Amino acid sequence: MPTRRDVLATFLGAAFAGVACKSKAPVGHYHGELFGPRFDRGHKLRDPKELAATLARTDLPEQKTRVVVVGGGPAGLSAAWRLIRGGLAAKEDVQVFELDDVAGGTSRGGQSEVTRYPWGAHYVPVPSGDARALGVLLEEMGIVEGHEADGYPVIAEHVLCRAPEERLFYRGRWYEGLYLQAGAQKEDLRQFRAFKRELQGWRKWRDLKGRRAFVIPTARASDAEEVLALDAVSMAQWMDQKGFTSARLRWLVDYACRDDYALSLQDASAWAGLFYFVSRMNDLGASSELMTWADGNGGLVRHLLGVVADRVHLGKSVIDVRPRGAQEQVVTYLDRDGAPHRLIAERVILAVPRYVARHLCPSLADRKEDLAFDYGAWAVCNVHLNGRGARPQGVAMAWDNVLYESPSLGYVSATHQEGNDHGPTVWTWYYAITDPGKDARKKLLDAHWRDWADVAFSDLSRAHPDLHALADRIDVFRWGHAMTRPRVGARRALREAAAHVPVGAVHFAHTDLSGVAIFEEAHDHGVRAAEEVLAALSFQVPSIR
Amino acid sequence: MRPPVSEDEQAPVEEAPLHAPNSEHSTAGGASQGAPRRIWGPPQRDEASQKKAEADGRREAEGPSKTTATLLLVTVLVIATCGLVYELLASTLASFVLGDAVMQYSTVIGVYLSAMGVGAWLSGYVVDDVAKRFVDIEIAVALVGGASAPILFFAFAHLSWFRVVLYGVVALVGMLVGMEIPLLLRILRARYAFKDLVARVLTVDYLGALVGSLAFPIFFVPKLGLVRTSLVIGGINAVTALASTYLLDDEIKKTLGLRLRALAVLVALGVGVVAADRLTLLAEEGLFADEIIYAKQTPYQRIVITRGRASFQLFLNGNLQFSSADEYRYHEALIWPAIAARVEAGDPVKRVLVLGGGDGLGLRELLKTPGLEAVTLVDLDPFMTHLARSQPLLSALNEGAFSDPRVTIVNDDAYVWLGAPKNAGQKFDVIIADFPDPNHYALGKLYTTRMYALMKQHMLERAVLAVQSTSPLFARKSFWCIARTMERAGLAVAPYHVFVPSFGEWGYVLAREGSITPPSRLPPLAKPLRYLDDPTLRALFVLSRDMQSLDVEVNRLDNQVLVHYYEAEWKRYL
Structure with missing residues (x-):
């Protein structure tokens, strides 16, 4: 003990x-309570015997739907949101299954008598014009008041993080900002400026096709070797190479890696380290403003839930997805009591992290993807x-x-x-x-x-x-x-795995397909998977991405 | 120098038991028991004793007894000085916190003197160990008198029955002080002839009063303030008590206990001086020009009221909110242009919202508006609105505005209140925003485009808004930042200013959706205002060149530029 x-x-x-x-x-x-995802429900997937017995049952009544979305986090809710917008508006056409009793995944929020509060992800930088689908969502939420000349949406004031945004506690005192200015030597400040210049250089960088190195959604980012080379070294090595030795600068970058990736400076790839800063810079080189709600990204989840509404089934865990014939996907799920049910769908979107998807979609099981998904x-x-x-x-x-x-x-x-x-x-x-x-x-x-x-x-x-x-x-x-976690080499491994490509009628949507865990990527994958499904179901809708 | 009383005379008196309260009179001057004498008059002595005394006096002049007696007279001087200072302390403090100086001085002096009389009378019941009892009382005076000002300030800040404490403390100190001189007379009677005794003691007593009355206004109050004066005077009393144990060494059987007690009181008062600094009441004194009469740390802010010769002031977190001497200029200029603009346009003023303004002074002006039906005042701090309702100085100044049935008080953050869905239906003819200056973010948010957008949601058609907007002269960028922010929120603005001596040039912004014209005449009122008339009203809207518009950014929740402007601008003056 x-x-x-x-x-x-x-x-x-x-x-x-x-x-x-x-x-x-x-x-x-x-006093207080301990919370966590429903390990008990999730871990049932790991017991092949019990699973096999359930799946062998032929007495289960079968219900029909058009699309099943597995996972009620930002990716799954965004997928359902896009499906509904795209024409699958009838309630029975889209069904979302979430094994937890609460939707929202790591973007969920909670509420007390005093205030709402986050339980995980808690901000989204104002997206650039590249994140078109996210822009559509924000417009629908009624928080876009116009557009800047460079395509950035003008976001309603009360959604933008109120100043002062951040402060830093050091030796008994709070200082403004996240970079420790107090006590910084000339050399520290020189390196800090040089670091910002590096970032600005990457912000301006374009490949031969005119794509940026670091952009959200990452689907629009360049795959040039020059960028992928950054995936081969750690952020610490990259900083060493560039002569960034200042302790407070390295602290800032290490903090960024821990904050967004749960990785240290030594383990995060230089691609990830730079992505954190460059992807949220505007053309002037300043950091984008942040959008936040009292419950963090719970504000976004609440809106999506408002649209998807009663199509979401909480506490029901999908345990198996397999094709039957050319047109049918058999989805087996357990309700809160553990009783199995069966649903026949035309298409399935697995909006779950890869380690769960692997259990649900047998054809993924043999793939070697460990480096891509940590x-x-x-x-x-x-x-x-x-x-x-x-x-x-x-x-x-x-x-x-x-x-x-x-x-x-x-x-x-x-x-x-x-x-x-x-x-x-x-x-x-x-x-x-x-x-x-x-x-x-x-x-x-x-x-x-x-x-x-x-x-x-x-x-x-x-x-x-x-x-x-x-x-x-x-x-x-x-x-x-x-x-x-975008460790060294993860980005290349992810590209090689082509993990987002559908397997039959099973589509994939999750932020981990981008190698970084952010709401924008989850949303983009949800929208992409939904649009794949819409196309497969012969809905003629233009992409909003 | 008159000869002191001889040892020979002293001895039999000391042995004589003192039973009756008036026994000291009968034995004063060493005359035989039971022979009453006049107290106030030339002492009567027989020739022999006179001669003997003179002879002894010559002998004793070089001896320790003379020194002792002289030092005891010094004790009288100190006691008298301290006694008068306590009296002045209580009077001054009472008039500071309660106002009406004539009443406070009269009642405090009356209570104090009569309590001294009671003390003198009670001294007759002291029978044994006169010297020891004298030192006991000295120590008690040191403690109670020394702690009197801190006790009274504390009582004023925390208790509703302040006057009971005031007169209780005054009576107790007066009584103790009243016992001192009679007891000292009895101690000294053996050392002096009665005629000399009375003459000297009373002379020194009155001299002490003179010292006290001069030192109090010239040295103590300006240099130390009331609380420290009180503690220091108590300390002097404690030192006197300690010294007395040495002077009266042979008359007190056990001096150790007394000395320890005197020391303990001395230490306690010393700790008081140091601790009081930490308890912030005194620490703040240096920040304010005048005496602090009320200080309270609420969960939201620090409220301090100070009082000078002719006026009192309210401070929030060290920032002056008003001075009673000239606040009418500020508050008339805050309220009347908005009312006038609304009335002049032919619109009614029935429902008014006041944001901030917990002192009730804006309310006082508003309530004069003909036809007014309801005012909602939203102020963050319940302690502030409670103080403005119940503190005599404040409630007199706001003319009991909080007791008016038309007034509803809400204690909430104005930003939160305006945005709360439950208040969405509340709409007003006029909104007055009277917040403290935007010197930190929690206040800066009250001057943002978002805040004005929220205000707009609570405005009836053609409603008028007036916003206190700091100084257009000292903080020109801040002033224009507020005006520009209101414009960005979709309001037409008319900036104006007033001169408030204790603030300097002060600014406001009048606003309405659509367009706004500065008002040209006041609405008909039962009584003329103190500051504004129609020509003055029109003159408010004339801004001299050094206060005119500047190019500034708009204050938003996510940039809070106003706080930065404000800091930079006022730093030049503070």
Whole structure:
């Protein structure tokens, strides 16, 4: 049984654990709950005997539908959304199955009496004109007020992340922004400028076909060798080559890799490291503004759910998809009680991560795709506060609040975007485990509610010494497969796998097909798969991508 | 120098038991028991004792007894000084926080003097160990008197029955001080002839009063402020008590306990001085020109009221919100152009929304509007609106605006309130935005295009909006940023300004959807206003060249440029 000190040392470092475990350190008095995806339902797929017995049953009544979408995350909901827009408007034509009791995948949000709050992904940069389908979604949401000359949509003010966007806690004080300006030497600042110039260079870069190196959706990105070469080295190696040795610059890039990929600077490919920065820069070289909602990307999920509505079946896990004849796909699923059901569809969209798709679609099982699909583990803790506490040293509360000296990813304040600056709030604290796949999951799951709540509480207490009087509740969500990870070589492996190409009448939609875990990619794959299906079903609709 | 009382005379008196309250009079001057004497008059002595005393006096002049007696007279001086300072402290403090100086000085002095009388009378019940009791009382005065100002400020900030505490503390200090001189007289009576005793003690007593009355306004209040003065004077009392234990060494059986107690009080008051700095009441004093009479940290802001000679001021987080001397200029200019513009266009003013303005002074002006039916005031801080309703100075200044049945108070963030779906149906003829200046993001959001878009959703057709917009002279970019932001939100604007001596040039923006013309006349009112008449109203809209429009960005939630403009501009002055 690991001690409190062991747990803190594992996740926050031995030195910090020593300080936090001193008898004088304040103790929190909070309660909370442990959440996670329904492992129990998901893991049924791994028991071939039980599975075979269920599938062998011939007594199951068969119902009919046109398209089954497996997975109720952003990709699945986007696929259903596109199908409905494309003409499959009848309720019985599209059925979405989600094994969890909540839709939205890692973009889901929660709600308390005080505020909505995120449980995972929490922002989307304002898309460039390249993300046409996403632009359509935003227009439908009524948050596009016009378009800039360069094609960027003008997004309604209340959806854009309210200033101040982010701040950084360093040695007892909060500073504005994510790059630690305080105490930066001339050489640090020179390197920071040079790094930004590198990014701008990549932003302007075009291949012979006029495509950019880093663009969202990645489907529109260049596949030139010059770009793919970046996939062969780690971001750390790339920075070494370029002479970027400044500790605070490397911290910033490492933070970016942990934040978006659950990878360290050493493990993320240079392609991924540059993608993080360059894909969200506008033509002027500035970072795009961020769109966010109190519940993070839950705001987008809520809109999609509003459209897809009662076509979504929660708590029902699809366990098998196989063709029968040329025209039929037999979909077997279990309801909440574990009772099997059968559905006959014309087309199926597997809007699930690849490691799940592999279980559902037998022909994927033999493929060698391990390098392309690796998943990182995350812990997300929602800390419910009864008030805001003392005014901090330095700049005031921002939306994103990061601790320079911590391996955590800091926290997002849920009430910030609502313009609510006083009284109770919820802070969503993130921790990405950068260890290799299985080790990361073991580390994540070996720590229970008390451990994670304590890690979050202790980590936040270093910047908020009065947290013990403010934190009433800490809920913990353990994401075993939180996001796909663009390790060195993953991008090339993904291209070679051509993982998004349909197998028969089974189509694939998930952000991991792009090698990065972001809402925009999930949406694009959902729309692409839906348009493939629409075409196969002979709907004559122009693409919105 | 008059000769001191001889040892010979002293001895029998010391042995004489003192039973009756008036016994000290009868024994004063060393006369035999039971022979009453006049207290106020020339002392009567027989020739022999007089001569003997003079002889002894010559002898004693070089001895320790003379020094002791002199030092005891110094004690009288100190006690008298301290006693008067306590009296002045309580009077000043009461008039600071309650206003009406004549009433406060009269009642506090009355209570204090009568309590001294009670103390003098009670001193008669002190029978044994007079010297020890004297030191006891000294220590008590040091503690209660020393803590009096902190206690009273605390009571004012936290208790509704402040006056009970005020007169209780005044009475207690007065009583204790009233016991001091009679007891000291009894201690000294053996050292002086009665005529000399009374003459000297009273002389020194009145001299002490003079010292106290001069030092209080010239040194103590300006240099230390009321709280520190109180603690320091208490400390002087404690030192006197400690010194007395040495002076009266041979008359007190056990001095150690007394000394320890005096030291303890001294330390406690010293800690008080240091801790008070940390408790922020005193720490803030340096920031304000005048005495702080109320300070409270609410969950939202720090509210401070200070009081100067002729006016009082309200500060939120250290920023002046108004001075009672000239706030009428600010508030008339805030309210009346909007009302006038609406009335002049032939539209009614029935329902008004006030955002911020928890001091109720804008409300006071609004409530004069003929035909007004309902005002909703949305202010973040319930402590502020409660204070404005119940604090005598404030409620007098806002003329009890919060008790008016037409007024509804909502304590919420105006941004959140305007955006809440449950309030969507509330529409108004006039909206007044009276927020603190945009010196941080939580306030900056109240001046964004989003905020004005929300306000528009709550405006009836042709409704008028007036926004306090910081100084067009000191913060010209900020001022025009607000005006431009309102324009971007789809409002026609008419910027205007007023001169408020305690603020300087101050600005507002009047706005309406479609178009707006500056108003030219006030609506008919029962009583003329203090500042505005029709020509002055028109003059508000004339901006001199140094306040005219600049090229500025629009303030949005996602850029908050206004906070940056504001910081940069005011940094030049602060």
